[in-house]
Amino acid sequence: MEVGYPDHRRPLYLASSINQIPIKRALVDMGAPMNLIPLSTLQAAGISERKIQGCPMEVTGFGRKGEYTAGHIQLWLKMGPIASLARFHMVKMEVSYHVLLGRPWLHKHRLVSSTYHQCLKGRMNGKMIRIAANPSPFEQVEAYLVETMFYDQWAPSGESSEKLELILLLKEYKDVFAWDYSEMPGLDPGLVVHTLNVDLEAKQVAQPTRKFHTEIEGKIVKEVEKLLAAGFIKPI
Structure with a gap:
């Protein structure tokens, strides 16, 4: 070398x-x-x-x-x-x-x-x-x-x-920031909001189930559980 x-x-x-x-x-x-x-x-x-x-x-x-x-x-x-x-x-x-x-x-x-x-x-x-x-x-x-x-x-x-x-x-000033979903209850929509711009009259198509590596799938499940526990998402 x-x-x-x-x-x-x-x-x-x-x-x-x-x-x-x-x-x-x-x-x-x-x-x-x-x-x-x-x-x-x-x-x-x-x-x-x-x-x-x-x-x-x-x-x-x-x-x-x-x-x-x-x-x-x-x-x-x-x-x-x-x-x-x-x-x-x-x-x-x-x-x-x-x-x-x-x-x-x-x-x-x-x-x-x-x-x-x-x-x-x-x-x-x-x-x-x-x-x-x-x-x-x-x-x-x-x-x-x-x-x-x-x-x-x-x-x-x-x-x-x-x-x-x-x-x-x-x-x-790290206490000013939210580091977990549980630290953000009742987030004011006037501050930030996320929407999906979709056509309500469009035909709905079910997508096939995606498969992930077992290690990645475990991380996805943990994140979804955190979102459910914080009330950010709900099953429909």
Whole structure:
């Protein structure tokens, strides 16, 4: 497999999301025995420190310098087609990554990483998957970070922060929205109404019964039952 930069020194940064909040720099590090998340990422995602559990642990970095974590937290991580809960140990230090994914996450999903080929590879549901690196993990305002020297293009400035602010706003006012049929009783027809524009004089023709895959049919039955229970539809 050829790479665009045969003599590059790029780290393996992947785009992902934490609790549905997009992040640009998930650093994959095969040498790390745990997954790490800095306090700044938790704050940007609107996650309270009070959710941190467990006792501090010492982690040793470059030069054998020791730092202590503040505990751990379970977060929903989505990386490409892979979505699952992951345990992160929180650190209060300035780092260039948004999260660091070590051996626990890689081994859990049986993934092989390559900084040279800038990707992760593995198998999911019997099929080969490949998750490519983020080609532009830094914004221009982050040019002071040393690792930006390895990249020749910037992420769109402000786009990610605006999207993050919008997601946080929607989460703050999530009680305004209806998330289930049962939360919409007595919906005012003056607000919205659905009609079928049919010719009442047209001859009615019974259509043949449609057959679905058993898995899809089960989902259809569940949705119909929800609509019946909420009174949105009724048998005729």
